[in-house]
Amino acid sequence: MTTPSSLPRPDGELEELARVWRTPRGWRFLTTVNNSTIGLLYIGTALLFFVLAGILGLLIRVQLAVPDNGFLSAGVYNQVFTMHGTVMMFLFAIPIVEAISVFLLPAMLGARDLPFPRLSAYAYWAYAAGGIGFFLSIFAGLAPDGGWFMYPPLTGKEHSPGINADFWLLGIGFIEISAIAGAIELIVGILFTRAPGMTLSRMPVYAWAMLVIALMIVFAFPAIIAGTTLLELERAYDWPFFIPARGGDPVLWQHLFWFFGHPEVYIIFLPAAGMVSMMLPALVGARLVGYRAVVIALGAVGVISFALWAHHMFTAGLSLWSSTLVSAASMIVAIPTALQVFAWIATLWRGRARLNAPTLFVLGFLFIFVLGGLTGVMVAVLPFDWQAHDSYFIVAHLHYVLIGGLVFPMFGALYYWLPLVNGHRLSEALARWVFGLMFIGMNLAFFPMHISGLLGMPRRVYTYAPEMGWNAFNLASSIGALIFALGVLLFICDAARTLRRPQRDHGNPWQAGTLEWIPAEDHATRSIPDVRSLEPLWDNPRLVEEVHAGAHWLPGTATGRRETIVTSPVRARPLYLQVLPGDSWWPLAAALGTAGFFLLLTVQLTVIAWVCGMIAIASVLAWMWQSDSLPGLPEMRSAQVADGVTLLVGATGLASHSLWATVIMLVVDGTVFASFVFTHIHTAMRLDICPPPGAALPAAGWSWSACGLLLAGSLLMAWARRQAAHGRQRLAFLLALCCMLAGVALDIGSWIATRLDPASTAWAASVAVMLSYQGLHAVLLAILAAYLWMRSWCGRLTAVNRATLDNCTLIWHYTTLQAWCLAAAIRITAG
Template sequence: MSTTAAPAPGASRGDLARLERHWGETPSVRSWLTTVDHKRIGRRYLVTAGLFFALAGLSALAMRTQLARPEAGMLSPEEYNQLFTMHGTTMIFLFATPMLFGFGNVLVPLMIGSRDMAFPKLNALGYWVFLFSGLFMWASLPFGAAPNNGWFAYVPLSDEQHNPGLHMDVYSLGLLFLGVATTAGSINFIVTALKLRAPGMSLNRVPLFVWAIVATGFMVIFALPALNVDNAMLFLDRRFGTHFFDPEAGGNVLLWQHLFWIFGHPDVYIIVMPALGIVSAVLPAFTRRGVVGYPLVVLAIVSISIISFGVWVHHMFATGLPQLSYSFFSAASTIITIPSGIQIFAWLATMMLGRLVLRVPLLFVIGFIVTFVLGGLTGAMFALTAFDQQVTDSYFVVAHFHYVLIGGAVFPMLAGIYFWLPKITGRMYHEGLGRWAFWLVFVGMHVTFFPMHLYGLFGMPRRVYTYRSEAGWDGWNLVSTVGSYVLALGLLLVLVGVVHAIRRGRPAPPDPWGGDTLDWSTDSPPKPYNFPVLPRVRSLHPNWDGPSRESMATGAEPDRVLADGRRTLRTSELDGRRERAVEMPEPSFQPLVLALAMLTFFTALLLAWYPVAAGAAATVAVTLAVWLWPPRRPDTEVGVSA
């Protein structure tokens, strides 16, 4: 049993019993399939994304083993291409964003003082679609039909003529399917953060992590349609003979790259932005002060989310576009480093002015800063057109984006896992085991990827499954492979630490770190209804603020207990003024049924079973109609007068 907070004096035992009755879910198979609890869904996102991360990591180890020595024969070219593509596609689409959305699902309602997400059933649908789309793509690997043209899927190498079979059909349909989950999750985060904040939580009191999640949601809404259109056109070209990317029929091969990178460069920040929010959430607990320059950090988050849409040609400096256009995108690629630098300096100032408590989450934050800054330096080099053209498609590029994505996303994720593990599970992790994991991950990461800068400059191209010994790359490749196994060992220790904490960790108090946000004012793990009394926020750091904490414990107003149903408060967008209580939906099979119908639809399209696809589309339409059908109001029941 975990140690929990005492019952709130502002909520009577009767209120607590009614809240438990309305919000609690009896453990059962039915409950597991129908839950709409944001915390359970968030945990599922974290675990499922972690499993996909393990699959992608094993693919990477296989590739690094193949490249450890010249002309190795462990993998055939076809096997290497499929593992290479599934590694990149999984890390970008099935791990990074879903893992961070998992943190958002668990934490956003807790941080803003709500009892659930704005659209709980849509939240459940997002998870099921994410799970099924990932299984849809990975199920192709045992049949030798997995995507095989890189996570970027450049045409014409991905068209039917140059790449026959189901490989890239799996890719295009899988990402279209996954896009449903990503879009649904983003809309849910935006509405939740704008409309379900606790009374008194005006925009200048919103936690930085929530700001980062909301900015990410807006970026997804504007960036993802370009990728969806791209994949739809690729599938139509391959399956039905359209010619969107065929120059001989009036198409354009660069159209794929433009649409892909209009999504792809914001996607770098879609991945990194919530991770930066995790850093801003972790630092106050281990520096004993708020993040320096809160308004500037918020401005930096918003600026990055806007400027990131103006730098996509940064990825196309070697495609032969007009030289004049390069200057504009080079300037934008340079400018975007400014808001990123503002956040770095704000975190450094916070650490310098605070009183550091060196625990495992802070170690991973420090590792993040070191690694991300190094990746940012090479990113600024890529903003220079002449340098970019020299190192395009070399291992220097591979080194850069792994420094940015592992340093900028994975290190903060690991910090977040250790930071919120007590809150999510009610158990404390083993500090010594966590420190060993940090050092193995940190050393393994740099030993793996730093040499890639060197043999990239020495001429080794990316996307090759083997090489000849005369080139002189073999020693550096061996070092990278050894580093990859050290990195894998460190990540395995993280997993061991999590399992050890769940099974044998000591019970966690509600606030083991002295955190500043509302999530640390709840039990560990939180009750199904999160807060017995919804808080009234009076500062940016409500858990450090006496009046804010007292609002949850004493003198509770009845309109903040809301024990007579599954209800939470709706507030105004800017000032967090109370508007009214809103009813939240009960657990339902509808999200699962709808996701299964979508899975059937995309599988039938892949296998050209078009009548089955039509039937599945009809099932989707019927399920949506039932879902959206307005409930019967009591005053319209038969026999009740108006």
């Protein structure tokens, strides 16, 4: 690598780079896809939902401040209580985690941008539009009122006949899709777009934390998508998944919900832990103690958390053996968590802490989260949990973990990283007031709940009698909530004041050693740094000067478009130059179409909803059409990315980042299908005879013939990938489509011939939902086949521009595999 002084950069190179990456102004700002800009929008929207959920929480505390209070009626209280939990968990906690990472990670990894900027834009707009639409339901009296956990049979049609529960099921379902889209972006970005030289052993702890939680999202969130689908099908079409009289089981919902819900606690905590591990070394002026141990602990927590889903089901009638195993796992997870805490304490001991705003919030986090962890171990003990379950003790534990594990580190991170936005720090004097009010208010609000819970106060009650003895504890909690809210309000005022100040160079106010503190513009840094250590700014004091002079990787735009360097997942060796899609209306249109489809279905505007759905599909196809090409210069197969270094432009096959994104998407898809298979197995095991009386299986020959046709379609798609002649490709697409449609039609038709009635039994409904999911894939493959045929017809499907063909072929093979698994699952459980 040359030095800045030995090789000056060409005139106009920096101006051209800035022009290509410039963020649009005015109304065209809505087209921006730059991750740093989208990240700021994401953070602002998530904080808005935090404030809105906090206001709902204050209403709850006003209602419970004194006994026999009539401030809120029972019905309104249930809506407020449900919306408070739902907004906090689904519209604030997970989105703020992804929002901060979308803003920070490109700079922290030394990349120009994450690999799918339009996917990030789509995820944000879908979340913002859908979340706001969902929240507005409370003003129409249509907010869900069954609790943020939505347990049936309370949320079934019999006990919740309106559309309130449907808002939760459809609204939250597609918001989770937005979170999964963000997770795919993060996994591929962290593994493939790190700066050259940033090996896994040099990757920041925060990037490790986000990689772990993104993988957790991929495996955990499909369960809640499957669960909401099942409950909505029960409510809309009377498919009795959770109705015991027809073979259903309400506990099935708890299994699906908590397989998502308990890992979600760690999905919220681990990024905050990663932020603490990033902030502490800079705040105390010492390297993080036990870097490798902390990284291993992050992974261990992520894995163990999936063994805890029944942690909230100890009173649901599980066997003692199952409960004991989950109880043990609930205690074991404290070991890697404690390891991180000890590493932070050792780092504090090694360095010299300065009691500035971020340090105060980090110390507050350690105190509050450790208390929440201790009560978590308490409720992992079966006899204690049997007494404390569904009491206000659990409410106290939950808030100590979530506020201590997320909110306090988040506020510390806002104080720490806000200078990256406009160069200004928040007021240190006001920060002490903010911290003091939040710390005192939080403990005053939630610590008394431990006592009121042990005195017998149940959760989810909207009032209580004065003779119960809970009066003083509830009044103290309400006063504490108000004090906490005053701290948040003071922070908002200070942030608004600071963000209105004129832009300036942020410098490195904390003397940190990581890359995000290198001065950056819309195009990120002047050149992509060559990384040689874990804290490059500490180990190379001239790095900022070298990067700014363009002495490192990709100092300009090699193709005249936005680009970043794709590196190998482990060693971070440069592989190829990725051309990134620019600003576009399509992600916004696709997001609005998606949000409109789900929200309008809820209010039964079916025709308009399907129009929105078609707009979403058309927008995604248009976005794919633009993106699936090299830089518009087919003759440019390579480009110079550093002095004497040339890389290929784009890649195909296993080297392509988009193929791996498709693999991750199919893992999500497979996990949703596995949740439906689990539903079928769970339902079948409750039967004395399977299939139940009155039901029958189609002849085995029909099912295996259908699978054979799907296999033939997959073989035709594999053959098409190897053909250079466009005409042969188009014929293969049509033949593969015919085989696939014939196979799916044969399978579904054979079940129709048995007079399968999904409304008769839960077993029949579980079969029908798996068949419907297979039919949905048939529709998807039909759309993709038409899309590939058009690309081939237009000459855009070549040996070079074939990313969509590779990805669609992979989806085709997955659909075939899913069909075989479906047939096997039904035959084995009925055998």
